[in-house]
Amino acid sequence: DSGVTQTPKHLITATGQRVTLRCSPRSGDLSVYWYQQSLDQGLQFLIQYYNGEERAKGNILERFSAQQFPDLHSELNLSSLELGDSALYFCASSAGRTGNYEQYFGPGTRLTVT
């Protein structure tokens, strides 16, 4: 158990819908990262927050948005869902804001868009 929690574990929804994925980092970790993992793309970095502020951005679609709240939990919002958005979404946390710190991954949320 990494100490990072993600809810829900599974999500099945239809195209065009909007969903919210939630992540609680390990106690004391200030950075939260979101990754998308699909079969043909590997682990893709989406976005990083550090202590409530956006720190780094990857190839995150405009239909996707995220935020980190004062209690440090984070939410990833996916809207106007398409079939290609079906993937495993991981949240990870680390103590610091740079790559000097190991990242601990949550169990993931499996999103299926039908």
Add this chain to the structure above:
Amino acid sequence: QQPVQSPQAVILREGEDAVINCSSSKALYSVHWYRQKHGEAPVFLMILLKGGEQKGHEKISASFNEKKQQSSLYLTASQLSYSGTYFCGTEERTDSWGKLQFGAGTQVVVTP
């Protein structure tokens, strides 16, 4: 830019050794290694930092050649528990600090 990992897959017998390579065309600040078992989350193995510092797993070793932007992970005397997909993640000098670009992964299968 996504780093390139090689080989794509390797099959070992228990006790054999293997090397997984990770290379980037960009100057790097750090290289991370993670292992993911099927259906599970990636698990941290090691960080190699510019300047030679390493943090991580006691039984797994790795190297980082800063000049060549290459890292290698050494699986020595492999055990069944070493099976999984190994990912390297690279932090580029010119990119936002903390952002990791992951390679496509190397699948390792250790057989009895």
